[in-house]
Amino acid sequence: MSTATEDDVVLLDDQHAPIGRMPRSAVHDGATPLHLAFSCYLFDEENRLLLTRRALGKRTWPGVWTNSCCGHPRPGESLEDAVRRRCDEELGVQLDDLRPLLPDFAYRVQDPGGIWENEFCPVFGAKVHPAGQVRPYAEEVMDFAWTDWGDVVRSVQATPFVFSPWAVLQVSGLIPVVGSG
Secondary structure, rough: OOOOHHHEEEEEOOOEEEEEEEEEEHOOOOOOOOOEEEEEEEOOOEEEEEEEOOOOOOOOOOOOEEEEEEEEOOOOOOHHHHHHHHHHHOOOEEEEEEEEEEEEEOEEEEOOOOOOOEEOOEEEOOOOOOHHHHOOOOOOEEEEEEHHHHHHEEEEEHHHHHHHHHHHHHHHHHHHOOOOO
16 A cells, blocks of 8 residues: 555755655656656566556556666655666566666656656666566566667667657666677
8 A cells, every 4th residue: 555655755955965855756846856766777587677658547658668777765755775676666576686877877857748857867787687588567567578788788879769769878888888799
């Protein structure tokens, strides 16, 4: 059972210090305040990346391909705990070797519908074993694919419009960390 606190996101000042909270359902609009989020890139034992396609019912960027999992930590919840929770809720997976990849990533972009994303969004990587155990939650994820990292990099560079804007920015930033494939 959800409580109001479980659906709150952490609001941040310009130095990324917490300054309050707001219901997740109210935070994304035409004047979205800076808030805390995360992105996670999941790799299998063959070092393939789990790409997910956002469900058509999502408020922002429905139907686009993106990184493995995104979300918002609850007030008082560590980023690592939030990543583990959301990967379990959205994909039904347990993580190994969770580590920060881009700890200072932030972005601000506008959805075609006028909704702004304005997030301080540290990026994590983790391993999933075994890859065949992914069980996506249909309200969040409409499709998924295990993909060679090099193919992801080339696809993002060739057709960025197919991917979420944060994934395009993150993949570019991850090349020095993960490689170009």
